[in-house]
């Protein structure tokens with residue numbers, strides 16, 4: 001189940017919450033953010049290789065690439081067993097932009113995107129089956145949580161375009177972290 005909270009910029013005292021997929025998708029679309037739910041074309045084992053993951057979602061991946069001009073894709077798995085997960089978490093907790101779109105499909109697990117539109121902070125908890133495309137130049141940050149668990153397909157126009165350009169803003173510290181959101185991941 002996905003979850004969206006909309007906060008006024010510079011205040012986490014109040015928010016509007018949505019959990020209905022169609023409602024979330026429609027709201028994000030108005031903000032220029034693509035949000036979809038993908039179905040696997042084949043049953044995937046927990047131990048599936050990156051090649052098997054990509055094969056299972058191939059039609060959706062190719063459709064997204066054709067529509068948005070993406071050229072390459074890979075699979076990344078982050079979990080609390082990785083020695084550098086705390087540093088990885090900390091890096092993307094800082095507000096940043098990219099020159100490329102940030103397209104992420106959650107094969108499993110969850111992660112929390114925060115999108116700064118200038119007027120509001122949109123916090124989007126993505127879970128298994130969710131595809132989000134944060135447009136190039138959009139201020140955002142991401143919290144994977146203290147005990148991260150997710151497997152994502154990443155789609156790139158140019159992998160170099162995914163380098164983070166950090167804004168130096170401290171706005172991120174005003175908003176609840178991933179672990180203050182529901183733990184669900186399915």
Ligand SMILES: [Fe+2]
Nearest residue numbers: 096098102140
């Ligand atoms: Fe990013």
